[in-house]
Amino acid sequence: MSCVKVCPTCKATNAPTEVMCVRCLGDISGVAVEEDRPSPPSQETRPVMTLKTSDGKDIIVHDGDVVGRMAVGADVIEPYKTVSRRHARFTCEDGNWYIEDLNTTNETYIDDVRLSTGKKVQLLSNQRLTLSSALELIVII
Ligand SMILES: [Zn+2]
CATH class of the missing domain: 2.20.28 (Rubrerythrin, domain 2)
Structure with a gap:
């Protein structure tokens, strides 16, 4: 064992x-x-989505994951110092994906619209997600 x-x-x-x-x-x-x-x-069939950077790197996100410089995607996000260590939480409910900004200093945008802190917003495939105006990611669901 x-x-x-x-x-x-x-x-x-x-x-x-x-x-x-x-x-x-x-x-x-x-x-x-x-x-x-x-x-x-159930652990292995957790829903999964991908965030793609403009230079072709993938961040694989599972239901419930927090993305940030010291969370999921850290290896990709690390150079972007204005992204928070725990920036946003991703959840999947009934096949729909949601993002929640975790009270970040430098905010989160979907297609240039700023997210309100603590409010879940539905994500759609091919939307442009911006973390702290530094890192642009394309949502692939
Ligand atoms: Zn861990």
Whole structure:
């Protein structure tokens, strides 16, 4: 039986020696090591969408993910210092995707319309999502 650390933020399984989540880069130094269990099937069929950068990089987003410089997509977003560490949450309900700005300093825009903080807004495929006016992403659902 192998042992793992399950990230409290994104539920990713990490090696017991990790102090930083491999998926969302969250601090898991204080997370207890537990026995590895096969994840339930519902975990593997979580809805997924893609955010595509203008230079062809993909950020894969699952239902419930938070995107930001220290969250999902960190490897792509890291150079954009004005994007918040936890910038926006993505959720999928009944097949529809929603985005929620997490009270960011530099805001979130869909097709140049600014999102209100804490208000879920539906996303449609091919919309242009802008994080903090620095990073433009195309929504692929
Ligand atoms: Zn994580």
